[in-house]
Structure formats: C-alpha cells, structure tokens
Amino acid sequence: MPSNNHTQNRELQQEARAWSDRTGTKYTAALRQLNSPLAQGLLGDRVSPRQLIAVLDEHELIGARGGDPVLGENGFRSESPWRFNGETDLIELALITDMLRMFTPIPGDATPEVGSYALKHTAEWFLSPHCSYVSNGRLIWAAAALGLPIATPDGAGPNLLIGVPEREHDYVRRMVNRGPRRPRVHHYRPAGYEHLQAALAQAAAGQPITGGWVRPAVVEDATPFHDWLVLQARRDDAVGDFASDYAAGVRDSDHHVARTPEELLAILYEVSLSPAAYDSAVITIAEWMRTVPSSVPIRTERIGRNAHDHNGWGAGAGTVERYEYRCPCGDGTIIEEHDNIPGFREHDVWITCDKCREEWRFVPGRPIRQWGLEPAAALDGTH
Numbered sequence: 552m553p554s555n556n557h558t559q560n561r562e563l564q565q566e567a568r569a570w571s572d573r574t575g576t577k578y579t580a581a582l583r584q585l586n587s588p589l590a591q592g593l594l595g596d597r598v599s600p601r602q603l604i605a606v607l608d609e610h611e612l613i614g615a616r617g618g619d620p621v622l623g624e625n626g627f628r629s630e631s632p633w634r635f636n637g638e639t640d641l642i643e644l645a646l647i648t649d650m651l652r653m654f655t656p657i658p659g660d661a662t663p664e665v666g667s668y669a670l671k672h673t674a675e676w677f678l679s680p681h682c683s684y685v686s687n688g689r690l691i692w693a694a695a696a697l698g699l700p701i702a703t704p705d706g707a708g709p710n711l712l713i714g715v716p717e718r719e720h721d722y723v724r725r726m727v728n729r730g731p732r733r734p735r736v737h738h739y740r741p742a743g744y745e746h747l748q749a750a751l752a753q754a755a756a757g758q759p760i761t762g763g764w765v766r767p768a769v770v771e772d773a774t775p776f777h778d779w780l781v782l783q784a785r786r787d788d789a790v791g792d793f794a795s796d797y798a799a800g801v802r803d804s805d806h807h808v809a810r811t812p813e814e815l816l817a818i819l820y821e822v823s824l825s826p827a828a829y830d831s832a833v834i835t836i837a838e839w840m841r842t843v844p845s846s847v848p849i850r851t852e853r854i855g856r857n858a859h860d861h862n863g864w865g866a867g868a869g870t871v872e873r874y875e876y877r878c879p880c881g882d883g884t885i886i887e888e889h890d891n892i893p894g895f896r897e898h899d900v901w902i903t904c905d906k907c908r909e910e911w912r913f914v915p916g917r918p919i920r921q922w923g924l925e926p927a928a929a930l931d932g933t934h
C-alpha cells in the first residue's frame with residue numbers, strides 16, 4: 552500500500568475515533584460513514600469530525616468554551632441535547648456542509664440575514680431524499696464549522712442568522728420547495744447549485760465523482776443602465792413606478808437584469824407587460840438617453856431575412872437584401888433593405904408600426920446597416 556494511502560487511512564481512523572468518543576457512535580459505524588461517497592465532500596474537503604467537535608468546544612458564539620453547551624439539537628441556547636442515531640449523523644452533517652458551500656460567501660463586513668430555521672427547511676428540501684431531516688442545531692453547527700458568519704438576532708435563540716446571501720437563499724428555497732413562485736430566471740442561482748445536485752445524484756448512485764469543484768471567480772458586469780433604473784424606483788412618478796416594478800422583477804427572479812435599454816425592451820416583450828408599462832418604459836429610456844448622451848441607440852431582434860436575385864434595370868442583374876426586425880413595441884416591424892443592382896443602389900430602413908413611428912426616431916448620421924433608434928422624446932426633450 553502506498554504511503555499516502557496509509558497516511559490517509561490513519562487520518563480517517565483518527566477522525567472516526569474522535570467522532571465515536573464524542574457521540575457514542577460505534578467506531579466502525581463512524582468509519583463507515585466517513586467512507587461514504589456522500590460524505591466525501593462534494594463541493595470541498597471531506598467533513599472533519601475533529602473540526603466539528605472543536606467548533607462545539609471553542610467557537611466564539613456557539614462553543615461551550617469551558618462552560619455548559621450553548622448549542623443543541625433545537626438550536627442556540629436550547630436545552631435540547633443532541634440526538635445522535637449513530638448511523639447517519641456524520642453523513643448528514645457532511646451533506647448540510649456541502650449545501651451551505653454552494654452559496655457565494657458574503658463580504659466580511661456584511662451582516663448575516665438568513666434565519667437558521669428558514670435555512671434548515673431549505674436544506675431539507677434541497678437534500679431530500681439523501682437527508683430527510685435537518686435540525687436547526689445541526690444547520691447552525693455545520694455553518695459554524697464552515698466558518699460562515701453567524702449572528703444572534705436578539706440574543707435569545709434558538710434561531711441564529713447565517714451568512715449566506717439572502718437573494719441566493721430565496722432563489723434556492725423557491726426552486727426546491729415545490730411552491731407556486733418558482734424563479735423564471737437564474738441570476739441568483741448559487742455558483743455550486745448545479746454541480747452539487749449532479750454530484751449528489753452520482754454519489755447516491757455509488758458512482759465515483761471525478762474532478763473537484765472549483766468556485767468560479769465572481770465577474771462583476773458593469774450595468775450602468777440597470778443601476779440607474781433601480782435608483783429611480785424612489786421617485787413618485789411614472790418612471791418611479793416603472794423602475795420599482797422592474798427592480799422587484801429582478802429581485803424575485805421573474806426576469807433578467809437589463810444592462811441596456813435594448814435589453815429592457817426585450818424583457819418587456821417576453822413578459823408582455825401592459826401597454827401603460829410599455830409607455831412608461833419609453834419615457835424612462837428617453838430620460839436615460841438625455842441623461843447619458845453617449846448611450847448606445849436601440850436595436851431590436853431580427854425576425855426575418857431574405858435575399859433574392861433581381862434581373863436589374865438594363866445594366867445587369869443584382870440582388871435585393873431585406874431584413875426584418877421587431878419594432879420596439881412588438882406589434883410591428885422595422886424593415887432594412889439593400890438594393891444591389893447595377894445603376895440602382897438603394898439602402899433604406901423604415902418602421903412599419905404607426906405607434907413606434909410616432910415614438911421613435913432613427914439616430915441621424917449612421918449608415919443604414921448600423922441603424923439605431925432613440926425615443927423621439929429623447930431628441931426634443933418633451934414627452
């Protein structure tokens with residue numbers, strides 16, 4: 552047996568011994584659990600019983616630190632002792648640990664805001680059927696062992712606040728609780744969510760997990776239009792109402808973030824808002840374009856294209872290229888046409904929708920193929 556395997560086995564034996572001594576679990580049962588595929592650490596290192604025990608003894612908030620235990624099965628400062636079954640406790644703690652690992656770490660100076668009791672239910676739903684019951688105390692225990700920030704909401708217990716992002720938790724909860732408000736878009740999906748679901752299924756089926764999980768680097772997209780729009784939600788006018796609805800839609804994962812006015816129009820088309828909301832959006836976009844003169848004009852989705860040969864007008868054959876785009880309101884089209892016929896080269900673009908022809912203008916000075924729109928109100932400064 553190679554020496555590194557030997558060292559690893561010794562390590563596991565010591566871990567199993569520590570768990571056995573502390574919890575009254577049979578040594579062989581502890582070792583068997585540590586060797587379970589489900590306890591191997593699906594998003595990180597294998598769970599360490601010695602570290603779990605050290606947290607109960609030494610953690611600054613939930614550790615006994617020489618006194619009576621402050622954490623029990625029901626939570627913080629509950630008098631309920633741990634109820635170890637001696638069969639699956641370690642595996643379950645390992646699974647709760649992985650469930651917590653999938654979330655993005657919150658910044659060091661942020662205040663934890665997700666209640667342990669809500670999180671324990673989310674863990675149960677997420678880990679089902681591999682872990683059917685998660686106690687409040689074990690959720691807090693695993694979070695503390697993982698080093699997540701923990702706070703007391705009122706000092707009393709038994710529930711504590713755990714440092715995972717509130718939006719990500721809300722997303723996961725609504726994904727797994729089989730309720731009616733399932734997220735439609737996934738910008739708040741925790742980085743480890745899909746990997747953990749796949750790895751859980753593999754481990755439960757006894758298949759080896761190949762390749763560890765590496766937390767992806769956080770890429771902060773610059774979203775000036777979105778940022779500006781969200782700020783307008785405080786206003787007491789049509790733009791404020793519209794911005795407030797938009798911000799709620801992002802928060803509740805009902806639709807995507809609009810990085811540009813163009814993306815905002817695409818979202819409105821997808822969620823088919825009321826005509827009044829669309830009108831508010833046009834006013835909002837006009838204001839944005841007046842505020843930021845360098846903003847990029849709007850293009851819409853291309854919905855058709857064709858090119859055909861043309862016999863020409865006596866000076867030889869040519870082609871006609873024609874592209875069709877959706878108009879901003881979605882009820883009509885924008886047509887872009889190029890006649891490539893000897894002696895007759897025409898390039899033109901026009902809006903076929905009466906409403907949009909009133910409300911939008913082609914930004915002047917751009918080649919036809921680079922046409923872009925802005926609200927008429929952005930040009931003349933009126934609504």
Ligand SMILES: [Zn+2]
Nearest residue numbers: 878880904907
């Ligand atoms: Zn239109």
